[in-house]
Each structure stands twice: as C-alpha cells, then as structure tokens.
Amino acid sequence: MSFASDCKEELCKIENKRSCCLKAECYGLLLFSKCFSPRETRMICENAAVAHRLAEAAAVSADVYAEVRAQQRRKNTGAFSIAIPGEDARLRMLASFGHTDRAVSLHIHEENLKRDCCVASFLRGVFLVCGTITDPNKEYHLEFSTPHFHLAQELAALLQRVPAAQLSPAVAKRKSGYMVYLKESGAIEDFLTLIGAVNAAMALMQIKMYKEAYNNMNRVSNCETANLDKTYSAASRQIAAIALINDKVGLDALPDDLREAAVLRLHNPEMSLREMSGRLSISRSGVNHRLRRILEFAETLGSPEKEAAAQRTEKNGNA
Ligand SMILES: [Zn+2]
Numbered sequence: 650m651s652f653a654s655d656c657k658e659e660l661c662k663i664e665n666k667r668s669c670c671l672k673a674e675c676y677g678l679l680l681f682s683k684c685f686s687p688r689e690t691r692m693i694c695e696n697a698a699v700a701h702r703l704a705e706a707a708a709v710s711a712d713v714y715a716e717v718r719a720q721q722r723r724k725n726t727g728a729f730s731i732a733i734p735g736e737d738a739r740l741r742m743l744a745s746f747g748h749t750d751r752a753v754s755l756h757i758h759e760e761n762l763k764r765d766c767c768v769a770s771f772l773r774g775v776f777l778v779c780g781t782i783t784d785p786n787k788e789y790h791l792e793f794s795t796p797h798f799h800l801a802q803e804l805a806a807l808l809q810r811v812p813a814a815q816l817s818p819a820v821a822k823r824k825s826g827y828m829v830y831l832k833e834s835g836a837i838e839d840f841l842t843l844i845g846a847v848n849a850a851m852a853l854m855q856i857k858m859y860k861e862a863y864n865n866m867n868r869v870s871n872c873e874t875a876n877l878d879k880t881y882s883a884a885s886r887q888i889a890a891i892a893l894i895n896d897k898v899g900l901d902a903l904p905d906d907l908r909e910a911a912v913l914r915l916h917n918p919e920m921s922l923r924e925m926s927g928r929l930s931i932s933r934s935g936v937n938h939r940l941r942r943i944l945e946f947a948e949t950l951g952s953p954e955k956e957a958a959a960q961r962t963e964k965n966g967n968a
Contacts (some may be wrong), residue, residue, distance in 0.1 A: 652784040654696055656841070656849040660773055661698035663845045675706035675766035676746050677774025680755065681795055681804075684715065684733050687740060691732040699777050700729035703806070706774070707733060711742040757803040765812060770941075772811075773844035775804065782837070785856045791837045792830035794823065800962075801827035814839035884918045887940050890947035891915050897950045907946065910939040 650658075650696045665671035679685045681738035682703060694700040704715040713733055720728045733739050743749070747758040762771045769794050775793060783790040801820050808818040808829070816836045821828045831837050834857050841850035894900060900908050913928055914920070926933045 652849070652852070653782045656782055656846050657696050657735055657777055659846050659848050660777055660844065661702050663773070664796060665770055666887075667766060669764060669767050670770035672710050673762045674770040674774040675710035676758075676761045677771040677776075678703050678706045678778045679710070679742065679774075680746070680791070681775045681779040681800065682731070682756065684731060684739075685743070685755065687736065687743065689734065689736075690733060691730045693728050693730055694778075695728045697727070697729065700731055703731055703778060707742060711745040713738045713742045713964075755797045755800050757800065757807065768807065768811065769843050769845070772807070772840075776840075776844055782841075785834070785837075785853045789834040789837055789853075790830065791840060792828050794828050795827060796826035799828055801829050805829045808840075811840075811843060812845060844932055880921055881919070884914065887914050887943060888918055890944050893947045893950055894943070903943070903946065907939055907943055910936065911943055914940065914943075953967070 665674055683690050684703075684707075694703065700717050704717050707713045707715040716732050716734055718730045720730055733742060746761055748755075762768050779795055780793045781790065782792075793801075793804060795804070801881055805818045805820050808816045808831075814836070816839065817832055817833060818836075821830065831840060834853065838850050838853050838857075839846075839857050841853065891900070891914060894903065894911070900911055903911060910925070910929060913925060917925075920928075922933045922936050925936045929936060930940075931939075
C-alpha cells in the first residue's frame with residue numbers, strides 16, 4: 650500500500666456527523682470527479698474505498714445511482730470505472746448543488762459550503778477524488794488535478810483562505826489540465842489534519858523528524874571527515890618534507906627533538922596532533938612547533954614539489 654492509498658483509506662472511514670458537512674463532502678467528491686457533467690462520462694478510480702464513497706455521495710446527496718464496475722488493469726492492479734447513467738439523473742445531481750446551467754466550465758458554488766466545518770469536509774471530498782500525495786520519504790508533495798481552469802483557480806483560492814493554516818497553494822498547467830499543489834511539509838501536515846487524515850499527518854511528522862535527525866548526523870560526520878582530510882593533507886606535506894631531508898642530508902642532521910617528531914610522523918601518517926603530543930609528552934602547540942620547524946628545515950633544502958619536478962625532467966632527459 651502506498652502512502653496516498655493509506656491516507657485515502659483513513660479518510661474514507663470518517664463519518665460526517667452533520668448533514669451540512671456530509672453534503673459538502675459529497676459536493677467535493679462529485680464536482681471534482683469526471684462524472685459531474687450533463688454528458689455521460691466515465692471516470693477511472695484506483696481506490697475501491699473512494700469509488701464506493703463517490704457512489705454513496707451521489708445516492709445520499711442527489712438521490713442518483715452511480716454505476717461502479719470493477720476493471721482488471723495491467724500488472725493485476727484493480728481499478729473501478731464510475732458513471733452516472735441517464736441524463737435526467739445527471740441534471741438532477743447538478744441541480745441539487747445549484748448548477749442549473751449546462752455550461753461546460755465549472756465553478757465552486759460557495760452556497761454549498763457556508764460554514765467552516767463544511768470547508769474541511771468539502772476539501773476531503775476533493776482530495777479523495779482528484780488528489781494524491783507523494784511518499785514523504787521521497788519528497789513533500791500533495792496535489793489535486795482537474796481539467797477545469799476555474800476549478801483549479803477557485804480551489805487554490807479556497808485553500809489560501811483556510812483558517813489557522815498557511816497552505817500557500819500553487820497552480821500549474823499540465824498537459825491534461827491543471828494542478829493545484831502544496832510543497833511545504835508544514836502545509837501538507839496542516840492540510841491532512843484539517844481534512845481528518847490524522848494518522849497520515851502524524852506519519853509525515855515522524856518522517857520529517859527522522860529526516861532532520863539523519864541530516865544533522867550526516868552534517869556532524871561530514872565535519873569530522875573534513876577534519877580528517879585536513880589532518881591527512883597536513884601530514885602528507887610533513888612526510889614529503891621529512892623524506893626530502895632524509896634523501897638530502899639524512900635525518901641525523903635534525904636536532905634530537907625534531908628527529909623524534911619526524912620519525913613518529915613518518916611511521917604514523919594518520920596520527921592527530923593530540924595523539925602525537927601524548928606520544929612525545931609535550932603540548933599540542935609544542936608538536937605543531939616542531940613540525941613547522943621540520944617544514945622550514947626542508948625548505949632550506951628545496952621544496953619537495955620542485956624536487957619531484959626536477960626528477961621528472963631528469964628522467965625525461967635521460968630517456
Ligand atoms: Zn458543516
């Protein structure tokens with residue numbers, strides 16, 4: 650089961666306690682379905698619970714029979730085709746929500762959602778029939794799709810003025826129509842809570858918390874890796890210098906304290922300053938000071954890079 654279908658299953662279990670809310674949800678379900686038309690059209694719905702809720706909405710709110718047929722689709726995924734047979738029945742359904750004209754262009758008739766309680770129920774119906782949500786483990790995205798421009802615009806406006814939530818919806822044109830979407834995790838969480846998908850909202854919140862904790866952990870470990878890289882690059886410069894001194898004049902040319910540090914570094918390239926200070930029984934700044942003097946000593950003999958370049962030229966010359 651996907652996150653979206655779990656969420657819809659949860660919503661389909663909600664019982665509308667007030668008749669005004671029941672009607673509002675039915676309106677959302679029907680208006681944003683492909684069946685809300687004077688012409689006979691069939692719509693495909695993948696979710697069994699939603700298909701039956703849609704049929705129930707037609708029966709309860711407009712006393713209209715909706716035909717639901719099970720279909721077998723590719724990859725054995727089931728789906729349902731829904732239609733409202735009979736032009737009289739379809740016109741009756743439209744009229745019961747105040748849509749008396751036969752215009753193809755649809756609008757949200759706000760008389761059907763006069764109270765705040767009804768807005769939430771209406772939005773639940775809309776989400777059930779034309780909405781979807783991406784698994785929050787992948788990304789935060791909740792969208793509605795409709796072929797009708799005005800419905801998309803008016804839905805976005807309605808979402809915008811939902812009380813006690815900053816949903817900030819956006820509208821985009823698509824090949825098959827229009828998409829109204831929410832991108833911000835907090836807005837998606839608020840929307841799910843508003844329409845009654847409390848478990849889905851909690852699941853999203855948990856995933857978000859887990860993601861944040863994981864990112865923080867990664868940031869810390871990246872930081873540690875960066876420090877490790879720093880240690881390595883400093884150590885590799887020191888080792889190059891020590892090797893140069895050894896080649897040119899021998900490590901015995903170094904004063905005892907520097908030779909001690911040089912030998913320790915040579916055999917322990919990954920050792921941190923703190924560990925070296927423990928081994929040499931001197932402070933960290935003392936170790937740092939010795940290593941710097943080793944580098945300076947090597948510089949008086951010529952830089953290791955120059956040395957390597959000189960050797961390359963020599964080889965090429967010989968060849
Ligand atoms: Zn209500």
